[in-house]
Amino acid sequence: MSRTKSILVALALVTGLLMAPLAISPVSVAFAGDSDPLFINLTSDDGHRINMALTFGGKQHERGHKLTVFMNDKAVLAASKANSEKFSGQQAAIAGLLEAGATVIVCPMCMKHYGVNKEDLLEGLKLGAPDITGAALFEDNSRTLTW
Template identity: 70%
Template sequence: MKTLRTAATAALFAFSIGLVAPMIPAEAGATDPLFINLTSDDGHRINMALVFGGSQLKLGHPLTVFINDKAVLAASKVNTGKFPDQQKTIAGLLASGATIIVCPMCMKHYGVAEADLLPGLKVGNPELTGSALFQDGARTLTW
Protein backbone atom coordinates (compact mmCIF):
# COMPACT_ATOMS: atom_id res chain seq x y z
CA MET A 1 0.00 0.00 0.00
CA LYS A 2 2.86 2.35 0.88
CA THR A 3 4.48 1.69 -2.52
CA LEU A 4 1.20 2.47 -4.28
CA ARG A 5 0.82 5.73 -2.33
CA THR A 6 4.42 6.73 -3.13
CA ALA A 7 3.89 5.97 -6.83
CA ALA A 8 0.63 7.95 -6.86
CA THR A 9 2.32 10.92 -5.15
CA ALA A 10 5.22 10.80 -7.62
CA ALA A 11 2.80 10.68 -10.56
CA LEU A 12 0.80 13.62 -9.19
CA PHE A 13 4.01 15.61 -8.68
CA ALA A 14 5.20 14.88 -12.23
CA PHE A 15 1.79 15.83 -13.62
CA SER A 16 1.82 19.10 -11.63
CA ILE A 17 5.27 20.01 -12.95
CA GLY A 18 4.03 19.33 -16.47
CA LEU A 19 1.20 21.82 -15.98
CA VAL A 20 3.33 24.54 -14.41
CA ALA A 21 6.47 24.30 -16.55
CA PRO A 22 4.90 25.76 -19.72
CA MET A 23 3.74 28.78 -17.70
CA ILE A 24 7.22 29.73 -16.54
CA PRO A 25 8.31 32.67 -18.70
CA ALA A 26 11.43 32.28 -20.78
CA GLU A 27 14.28 34.50 -19.73
CA ALA A 28 15.64 36.87 -22.33
CA GLY A 29 19.34 36.73 -22.98
CA ALA A 30 21.44 39.87 -22.78
CA THR A 31 21.82 39.97 -26.56
CA ASP A 32 18.64 38.30 -27.83
CA PRO A 33 17.44 39.92 -31.08
CA LEU A 34 14.34 42.11 -31.08
CA PHE A 35 11.93 42.03 -34.03
CA ILE A 36 9.41 44.88 -34.05
CA ASN A 37 6.35 44.53 -36.27
CA LEU A 38 5.23 48.10 -37.05
CA THR A 39 1.78 48.40 -38.65
CA SER A 40 0.48 51.82 -37.62
CA ASP A 41 0.61 55.15 -39.43
CA ASP A 42 -0.10 56.96 -36.14
CA GLY A 43 2.93 59.16 -35.42
CA HIS A 44 2.90 58.52 -31.68
CA ARG A 45 2.69 54.74 -32.07
CA ILE A 46 5.53 54.82 -34.61
CA ASN A 47 7.63 56.86 -32.16
CA MET A 48 6.90 54.42 -29.34
CA ALA A 49 8.05 51.46 -31.43
CA LEU A 50 11.16 53.14 -32.80
CA VAL A 51 12.30 54.70 -29.52
CA PHE A 52 11.75 51.46 -27.61
CA GLY A 53 13.63 49.53 -30.29
CA GLY A 54 16.46 52.06 -30.24
CA SER A 55 16.76 51.75 -26.47
CA GLN A 56 17.07 47.98 -26.75
CA LEU A 57 19.61 48.32 -29.57
CA LYS A 58 21.75 50.48 -27.26
CA LEU A 59 21.51 47.73 -24.64
CA GLY A 60 23.00 45.23 -27.09
CA HIS A 61 19.92 43.64 -28.66
CA PRO A 62 20.15 43.45 -32.46
CA LEU A 63 17.10 45.23 -33.84
CA THR A 64 14.96 44.52 -36.89
CA VAL A 65 11.91 46.65 -37.61
CA PHE A 66 9.41 45.21 -40.08
CA ILE A 67 7.37 48.12 -41.48
CA ASN A 68 4.09 46.92 -42.94
CA ASP A 69 0.44 47.83 -43.43
CA LYS A 70 -0.13 51.61 -43.11
CA ALA A 71 3.28 52.14 -41.49
CA VAL A 72 4.83 51.95 -44.98
CA LEU A 73 3.62 55.52 -45.47
CA ALA A 74 6.15 56.68 -42.85
CA ALA A 75 8.94 54.94 -44.79
CA SER A 76 8.37 57.08 -47.89
CA LYS A 77 10.24 60.32 -48.65
CA VAL A 78 6.97 61.54 -50.16
CA ASN A 79 5.54 61.73 -46.62
CA THR A 80 8.41 63.56 -44.92
CA GLY A 81 6.06 66.44 -44.08
CA LYS A 82 3.78 64.13 -42.09
CA PHE A 83 6.51 62.01 -40.43
CA PRO A 84 9.61 64.23 -39.99
CA ASP A 85 10.51 63.07 -36.48
CA GLN A 86 9.86 59.42 -37.25
CA GLN A 87 12.02 59.56 -40.37
CA LYS A 88 14.88 61.14 -38.40
CA THR A 89 14.58 58.34 -35.86
CA ILE A 90 14.62 55.74 -38.66
CA ALA A 91 17.83 57.28 -40.04
CA GLY A 92 19.38 57.20 -36.57
CA LEU A 93 18.46 53.56 -36.05
CA LEU A 94 19.97 52.61 -39.39
CA ALA A 95 23.16 54.50 -38.51
CA SER A 96 23.30 52.57 -35.22
CA GLY A 97 23.09 49.20 -36.98
CA ALA A 98 19.38 48.38 -37.01
CA THR A 99 17.85 46.56 -39.96
CA ILE A 100 14.61 48.01 -41.27
CA ILE A 101 12.55 45.98 -43.72
CA VAL A 102 9.51 47.26 -45.62
CA CYS A 103 6.71 44.98 -46.79
CA PRO A 104 6.52 45.00 -50.61
CA MET A 105 2.86 43.95 -50.73
CA CYS A 106 1.95 46.82 -48.40
CA MET A 107 4.04 49.23 -50.47
CA LYS A 108 2.06 48.26 -53.54
CA HIS A 109 -1.26 48.49 -51.71
CA TYR A 110 -0.55 52.00 -50.38
CA GLY A 111 1.21 53.29 -53.50
CA VAL A 112 4.73 53.55 -52.08
CA ALA A 113 7.38 53.11 -54.78
CA GLU A 114 10.73 51.52 -53.97
CA ALA A 115 12.43 54.69 -55.29
CA ASP A 116 10.55 56.69 -52.63
CA LEU A 117 11.83 54.68 -49.67
CA LEU A 118 14.16 56.35 -47.21
CA PRO A 119 17.83 55.52 -47.77
CA GLY A 120 18.95 52.28 -46.15
CA LEU A 121 15.54 50.63 -45.94
CA LYS A 122 15.30 47.13 -47.39
CA VAL A 123 12.35 45.81 -49.35
CA GLY A 124 11.31 42.59 -47.69
CA ASN A 125 11.20 39.10 -49.11
CA PRO A 126 10.50 35.78 -47.38
CA GLU A 127 14.17 34.96 -46.82
CA LEU A 128 15.17 38.38 -45.46
CA THR A 129 12.16 38.85 -43.21
CA GLY A 130 12.07 35.22 -42.11
CA SER A 131 15.75 35.13 -41.20
CA ALA A 132 15.22 38.08 -38.84
CA LEU A 133 11.93 36.86 -37.39
CA PHE A 134 13.08 33.30 -36.74
CA GLN A 135 16.54 33.98 -35.29
CA ASP A 136 17.34 31.89 -32.24
CA GLY A 137 16.17 33.73 -29.13
CA ALA A 138 14.36 36.49 -31.04
CA ARG A 139 11.61 38.37 -29.26
CA THR A 140 8.79 40.11 -31.11
CA LEU A 141 6.65 43.14 -30.36
CA THR A 142 3.94 44.81 -32.43
CA TRP A 143 2.84 48.40 -32.69
Protein backbone atom coordinates in the same frame (compact mmCIF):
# COMPACT_ATOMS: atom_id res chain seq x y z
CA MET B 1 -15.03 11.68 8.87
CA SER B 2 -15.45 15.03 10.53
CA ARG B 3 -16.96 17.93 8.66
CA THR B 4 -13.61 19.82 8.68
CA LYS B 5 -11.78 16.82 7.23
CA SER B 6 -14.42 16.45 4.52
CA ILE B 7 -14.04 20.10 3.54
CA LEU B 8 -10.24 19.81 3.46
CA VAL B 9 -10.40 16.66 1.32
CA ALA B 10 -12.84 18.37 -1.08
CA LEU B 11 -10.57 21.44 -1.33
CA ALA B 12 -7.58 19.22 -2.02
CA LEU B 13 -9.45 17.41 -4.80
CA VAL B 14 -10.66 20.65 -6.40
CA THR B 15 -7.18 22.17 -6.17
CA GLY B 16 -5.68 19.05 -7.73
CA LEU B 17 -8.18 19.14 -10.59
CA LEU B 18 -7.53 22.81 -11.21
CA MET B 19 -3.76 22.33 -11.20
CA ALA B 20 -3.80 19.18 -13.36
CA PRO B 21 -3.62 21.04 -16.69
CA LEU B 22 -0.44 22.74 -15.51
CA ALA B 23 1.12 19.39 -14.73
CA ILE B 24 0.17 18.03 -18.14
CA SER B 25 1.36 21.07 -20.11
CA PRO B 26 4.04 22.85 -18.13
CA VAL B 27 4.24 26.60 -18.43
CA SER B 28 7.59 27.98 -19.47
CA VAL B 29 8.68 31.52 -18.90
CA ALA B 30 10.93 33.16 -21.48
CA PHE B 31 13.70 35.40 -20.29
CA ALA B 32 15.62 37.58 -22.70
CA GLY B 33 19.38 37.27 -22.68
CA ASP B 34 21.64 40.28 -22.64
CA SER B 35 21.97 40.30 -26.43
CA ASP B 36 18.92 38.45 -27.77
CA PRO B 37 17.71 39.96 -31.06
CA LEU B 38 14.57 42.12 -31.07
CA PHE B 39 12.15 42.03 -34.00
CA ILE B 40 9.59 44.85 -34.00
CA ASN B 41 6.53 44.41 -36.18
CA LEU B 42 5.34 47.95 -36.93
CA THR B 43 1.90 48.17 -38.55
CA SER B 44 0.64 51.63 -37.65
CA ASP B 45 0.78 55.01 -39.37
CA ASP B 46 -0.01 56.73 -36.05
CA GLY B 47 2.92 59.02 -35.29
CA HIS B 48 2.89 58.30 -31.55
CA ARG B 49 2.83 54.54 -32.01
CA ILE B 50 5.68 54.74 -34.51
CA ASN B 51 7.68 56.87 -32.05
CA MET B 52 7.02 54.36 -29.27
CA ALA B 53 8.22 51.44 -31.38
CA LEU B 54 11.32 53.20 -32.69
CA THR B 55 12.27 54.67 -29.32
CA PHE B 56 11.81 51.39 -27.47
CA GLY B 57 13.71 49.50 -30.15
CA GLY B 58 16.49 52.08 -30.19
CA LYS B 59 16.94 51.87 -26.42
CA GLN B 60 17.17 48.08 -26.59
CA HIS B 61 19.62 48.34 -29.49
CA GLU B 62 21.79 50.63 -27.34
CA ARG B 63 21.72 47.93 -24.66
CA GLY B 64 23.22 45.40 -27.08
CA HIS B 65 20.18 43.80 -28.70
CA LYS B 66 20.32 43.39 -32.46
CA LEU B 67 17.30 45.29 -33.80
CA THR B 68 15.11 44.66 -36.83
CA VAL B 69 12.06 46.81 -37.51
CA PHE B 70 9.57 45.35 -39.99
CA MET B 71 7.37 48.12 -41.40
CA ASN B 72 4.21 46.65 -42.82
CA ASP B 73 0.55 47.52 -43.32
CA LYS B 74 0.09 51.31 -42.84
CA ALA B 75 3.60 51.76 -41.40
CA VAL B 76 4.97 51.69 -44.95
CA LEU B 77 3.61 55.22 -45.35
CA ALA B 78 6.18 56.46 -42.83
CA ALA B 79 8.95 54.84 -44.88
CA SER B 80 8.20 57.02 -47.91
CA LYS B 81 9.97 60.30 -48.69
CA ALA B 82 6.66 61.42 -50.19
CA ASN B 83 5.31 61.58 -46.62
CA SER B 84 8.32 63.36 -45.12
CA GLU B 85 6.30 66.33 -43.89
CA LYS B 86 3.87 64.17 -41.88
CA PHE B 87 6.55 61.77 -40.59
CA SER B 88 9.62 64.01 -40.31
CA GLY B 89 10.39 63.05 -36.70
CA GLN B 90 9.79 59.37 -37.32
CA GLN B 91 11.95 59.42 -40.44
CA ALA B 92 14.76 61.09 -38.49
CA ALA B 93 14.45 58.30 -35.89
CA ILE B 94 14.60 55.66 -38.64
CA ALA B 95 17.74 57.28 -40.05
CA GLY B 96 19.29 57.28 -36.57
CA LEU B 97 18.52 53.59 -36.09
CA LEU B 98 20.03 52.74 -39.47
CA GLU B 99 23.14 54.77 -38.64
CA ALA B 100 23.44 52.85 -35.36
CA GLY B 101 23.36 49.52 -37.22
CA ALA B 102 19.72 48.48 -36.93
CA THR B 103 17.90 46.91 -39.87
CA VAL B 104 14.61 48.28 -41.20
CA ILE B 105 12.64 46.11 -43.60
CA VAL B 106 9.62 47.35 -45.58
CA CYS B 107 6.84 45.07 -46.83
CA PRO B 108 6.61 45.29 -50.65
CA MET B 109 3.04 43.94 -50.77
CA CYS B 110 1.93 46.66 -48.33
CA MET B 111 3.82 49.26 -50.35
CA LYS B 112 1.86 48.24 -53.43
CA HIS B 113 -1.42 48.31 -51.51
CA TYR B 114 -0.81 51.83 -50.16
CA GLY B 115 0.81 53.24 -53.32
CA VAL B 116 4.35 53.60 -51.97
CA ASN B 117 6.95 53.43 -54.73
CA LYS B 118 10.32 51.77 -54.23
CA GLU B 119 12.01 54.98 -55.43
CA ASP B 120 10.31 56.91 -52.60
CA LEU B 121 11.77 54.77 -49.80
CA LEU B 122 14.16 56.35 -47.35
CA GLU B 123 17.83 55.55 -47.86
CA GLY B 124 19.02 52.33 -46.26
CA LEU B 125 15.69 50.53 -45.99
CA LYS B 126 15.48 46.94 -47.23
CA LEU B 127 12.63 45.49 -49.21
CA GLY B 128 11.13 42.54 -47.44
CA ALA B 129 11.21 39.05 -48.87
CA PRO B 130 10.63 35.70 -47.19
CA ASP B 131 14.32 34.99 -46.77
CA ILE B 132 15.21 38.46 -45.43
CA THR B 133 12.22 38.95 -43.15
CA GLY B 134 12.13 35.32 -42.05
CA ALA B 135 15.83 35.30 -41.19
CA ALA B 136 15.33 38.19 -38.76
CA LEU B 137 12.02 36.95 -37.34
CA PHE B 138 13.19 33.40 -36.73
CA GLU B 139 16.74 34.16 -35.62
CA ASP B 140 17.69 32.08 -32.60
CA ASN B 141 16.44 33.59 -29.31
CA SER B 142 14.70 36.45 -31.12
CA ARG B 143 12.02 38.35 -29.22
CA THR B 144 9.11 40.01 -31.03
CA LEU B 145 6.95 43.03 -30.25
CA THR B 146 4.19 44.64 -32.28
CA TRP B 147 3.02 48.22 -32.55
